[in-house]
Amino acid sequence: MSAPAPSMFSPQASEMAKSLGLKPGKANLEQFADTLTLLARKDRRILAVTSDSRGSGKLGPYGQELPDQIVEVGIAEQNLVGVAAGLASCGKKVFAVSPACFLATRALEQIKNDVCYSDMPVALIGISAGVSYGALGTTHHSLHDFAALRAINNLSILAPGDNAESRLAIEYAARSEHPVYVRFGKAPLYDLPASESLQVGQARVLRNGSDLAFIATGETVIHALLAAEHLAVFHQIQTRVISLHTLRPLDSESILQAARQCRAVITVEEHMVHGGLGEAVAGLVLQSGLKPRFRIVGIPDEYTVTGAQADIFRHYGISMEGLSQTARQLLA
Amino acid sequence: MTYTDKQLQMKSVEYRRRILKAIAHAGAGHTGGSLSCVDILNVLYNRVLRVDPANPTDPTRDRYIQSKGHSVEALFVVLADRGFYDQSLLETLCQYRSHFVGHPTRKVPGVEFNTGALGHGLSLGVGCALASKKDLADFRTYVLLGDGELAEGSNWEAAMSAAHYRLDNLIAIVDHNTLQITGRTRDVCSNEPLDEKWQAFGWEVRTIDGHCIAQITEALTRPSKGSPVCIIANTRKGKGVSFMEDVGKWHHGVPTDKELQMALQELDLAFAELESGVN
Ligand SMILES: Cc1ncc(C[n+]2csc(CCOP(=O)(O)OP(=O)(O)O)c2C)c(N)n1
Ligand SMILES: [Mg+2]
Numbered sequence: 001m002s003a004p005a006p007s008m009f010s011p012q013a014s015e016m017a018k019s020l021g022l023k024p025g026k027a028n029l030e031q032f033a034d035t036l037t038l039l040a041r042k043d044r045r046i047l048a049v050t051s052d053s054r055g056s057g058k059l060g061p062y063g064q065e066l067p068d069q070i071v072e073v074g075i076a077e078q079n080l081v082g083v084a085a086g087l088a089s090c091g092k093k094v095f096a097v098s099p100a101c102f103l104a105t106r107a108l109e110q111i112k113n114d115v116c117y118s119d120m121p122v123a124l125i126g127i128s129a130g131v132s133y134g135a136l137g138t139t140h141h142s143l144h145d146f147a148a149l150r151a152i153n154n155l156s157i158l159a160p161g162d163n164a165e166s167r168l169a170i171e172y173a174a175r176s177e178h179p180v181y182v183r184f185g186k187a188p189l190y191d192l193p194a195s196e197s198l199q200v201g202q203a204r205v206l207r208n209g210s211d212l213a214f215i216a217t218g219e220t221v222i223h224a225l226l227a228a229e230h231l232a233v234f235h236q237i238q239t240r241v242i243s244l245h246t247l248r249p250l251d252s253e254s255i256l257q258a259a260r261q262c263r264a265v266i267t268v269e270e271h272m273v274h275g276g277l278g279e280a281v282a283g284l285v286l287q288s289g290l291k292p293r294f295r296i297v298g299i300p301d302e303y304t305v306t307g308a309q310a311d312i313f314r315h316y317g318i319s320m321e322g323l324s325q326t327a328r329q330l331l332a
Numbered sequence: 333m334t335y336t337d338k339q340l341q342m343k344s345v346e347y348r349r350r351i352l353k354a355i356a357h358a359g360a361g362h363t364g365g366s367l368s369c370v371d372i373l374n375v376l377y378n379r380v381l382r383v384d385p386a387n388p389t390d391p392t393r394d395r396y397i398q399s400k401g402h403s404v405e406a407l408f409v410v411l412a413d414r415g416f417y418d419q420s421l422l423e424t425l426c427q428y429r430s431h432f433v434g435h436p437t438r439k440v441p442g443v444e445f446n447t448g449a450l451g452h453g454l455s456l457g458v459g460c461a462l463a464s465k466k467d468l469a470d471f472r473t474y475v476l477l478g479d480g481e482l483a484e485g486s487n488w489e490a491a492m493s494a495a496h497y498r499l500d501n502l503i504a505i506v507d508h509n510t511l512q513i514t515g516r517t518r519d520v521c522s523n524e525p526l527d528e529k530w531q532a533f534g535w536e537v538r539t540i541d542g543h544c545i546a547q548i549t550e551a552l553t554r555p556s557k558g559s560p561v562c563i564i565a566n567t568r569k570g571k572g573v574s575f576m577e578d579v580g581k582w583h584h585g586v587p588t589d590k591e592l593q594m595a596l597q598e599l600d601l602a603f604a605e606l607e608s609g610v611n
Binding site: 050053074 | 358360401427428437450480512513517520
């Protein structure tokens with residue numbers, strides 16, 4: 001059974017995805033659950049800890065199959081993270097799974113002190129991140145998690161953009177002896193094209209070009225890829241596309257190479273423009289003495305327009321058409 | 333306007349119809365919890381709360397804070413019926429650019445706080461009740477909590493401070509439907525015995541049938557003996573629609589067209605029975 005074509009927001013963008021021969025994937029959240037189940041079958045130290053969130057985390061089947069490897073704490077995110085750190089200190093490999101909006105800030109002090117400062121190998125899994133819960137409103141958006149967590153030491157930060165990156169992130173988190181944060185969206189997307197490297201901490205170059213570079217993360221990468229094709233086909237602009245699934249540690253080499261070789265750099269993220277991927281890249285590039293034309297695409301400093309994730313993406317130009325237009329304006 | 337119990341019962345049926353239609357139209361919503369708390373909102377807004385749709389920010393108004401914000405459809409339907417805005421706006425629920433998102437927001441007239449992250453409402457309520465005391469005002473504050481929500485420790489921090497400040501003008505109502513997303517609250521993270529917990533925190537507890545208009549009214553209006561009051565309202569999630577009642581998946585289940593028609597038929601029947609006086 002092949003998955004239905006994911007929505008790329010416009011017939012033109014969907015057509016573009018088809019012309020690139022992209023394969024529909026499953027939701028990254030599903031890939032998270034499937035990967036964790038495979039790992040947990042083999043490693044009995046693995047525990048999923050949930051806060052009335054197993055359904056939202058697609059862990060229903062996991063819980064059925066491995067009832068001894070799931071711990072439920074109820075709707076209590078601070079307790080969730082504290083309990084996870086305690087379990088980890090006793091040799092358990094813990095995945096604390098909760099909506100990103102609550103996990104990253106409700107439990108921020110537990111993350112800072114109990115997980116990161118105490119250096120416990122806890123994998124913090126932020127589900128339905130960004131504006132995945134679009135129409136549920138601002139309480140349910142996590143447009144602040146990169147910013148909050150980048151300000152905390154000793155925490156790897158990952159935002160997978162497709163199924164391969166999702167698997168990579170979870171396998172890495174299971175191996176890691178230190179804290180890891182991974183945020184997942186729940187929209188089914190396309191698998192990104194194969195890249196030379198697929199490693200945590202290494203940017204994935206999906207496409208080459210030297211007029212412009214899109215450096216994108218998470219569920220925005222696919223739209224940057226379509227925009228790059230749009231720019232090539234209709235405007236003879238050659239665009240490099242980098243999937244930056246790891247926000248920390250940042251792959252400075254690939255970023256600086258793009259900033260050196262391309263006339264302009266556009267970062268794209270499902271996050272507020274402050275404190276996320278864009279400012280991380282800007283800080284790196286500026287301090288290296290490089291001055292490409294630069295734009296941060298994300299959610300501006302306002303409460304988002306209301307609507308579903310697709311409405312919000314489109315509204316703020318995180319779409320093939322929107323990104324293509326931003327690129328042309330920046331290069332003009 | 334004063335209503336008889338029977339008239340309010342009929343209103344509840346009408347509210348349930350509107351809630352289901354709004355959710356089906358939006359293709360999203362929290363069905364079960366809206367249906368379990370709507371009788372409480374009905375009594376609050378039509379009998380108890382001193383609020384004025386023409387002046388929704390009157391400083392002397394009673395405060396209603398819906399901490400279990402996900403049951404927003406019940407709130408939006410009742411506020412519309414009370415005249416805070418036009419009923420037809422509910423058709424924009426969850427749509428692009430609509431103020432009517434999936435949780436309470438202050439962009440909607442009559443809504444006090446932007447709730448939806450659970451475990452915030454009671455602290456907000458303590459703040460309002462404390463301000464009322466400080467200003468020698470006589471408005472009262474009502475907070476609606478979910479039973480699953482009570483796992484958030486912040487509730488108990490708030491409960492402690494409310495008793496400490498002897499906030500006899502603060503009423504918490506627990507929508508005790510015994511279900512949350514994952515299943516039965518007693519299986520997820522048991523919080524029973526609830527009444528003894530609230531009592532131990534210094535609250536007066538009143539346990540009622542949360543679908544009985546008379547009992548809800550009595551519990552909401554009886555004066556306090558000097559402490560904050562917690563009403564444990566025993567309810568059924570999905571109340572009023574047989575195939576939704578006490579069934580976990582209707583927490584955020586959205587009825588199909590066929591299910592909506594079946595539900596509306598049941599509710600029409602209930603309405604007709606009330607009208608003809610069979611009940
Ligand atoms: C802080 C926080 N954590 C998790 C959620 C997700 N959530 C929404 S509703 C719900 C279950 C609520 O159960 P309960 O309080 O019993 O409400 P009811 O049964 O009345 O719907 C959960 C976990 C949330 N909204 N806020
Ligand atoms: Mg409940």
